[in-house]
Amino acid sequence: RSPEARRRQGSKSKLKILLFDFNNILTDVAEELVRRGHSLLSGKVTTEMVESADVIVLWNETPMGGWDKWVNSLSEKRTVLMQHGRRGTSRIYPPFNEPLKSDVICAWSENDRQRLQNAGVPPEKIKVTGTTIFSHLKPRIPHEGINVVFSPEHWDVDVAENFIVNSQLAKLQDVNVITKCLI
Secondary structure: OOOOHHHHHHHOOOOOEEEHHHOOOHHHHHHHHHOOOEEEEEEOOOOOHHHOOOEEEOOOOHHHHHHHEEEEEEEEOEEEEEOOOOOOOOHHHOOOOOOOOEEEEEEEEHHHHHHHHHHHOOOOHHHHHHHOHHHHHHOOOOOEEEEEEOOOOOOOOOOOOHOOOOOOOHOOOOOOEEOOOOO
């Protein structure tokens, strides 16, 4: 859709939104969009759904998993990328250097905005929105001693560094090691 068509549509218009909610990471976003009166297209994605959507909301646009193909095929649609984790856009940095193609990138914080800009994302594409994912975190439990949080890189595939880091962490004495990954 052209920028002029988007302007004519206005910010108060109700939109048809195709939202890719993998692993329920955008469930709160989906609920809020519906609460605001927008309609979500759901089910197995079809060409008709893509064509009828006003906006496509993605959580990923990298080649891993083929998400880049969606963004490349949606050049006529407005696309929004939601940051989905601490390293939600890590593949734009070396050694991958994959560009972000979405029209809008929703970042969790000003620090994330700065990292995106430092990686070459135009500042006008970045919107700091925060995240609703934190509403589902377990509350902090007071502890004594040292905690180390290990967040494996793509825990669902064999990444050599994960095993190296894990073996080194296992050697630590008197340290609480917490592994954080999606379930």
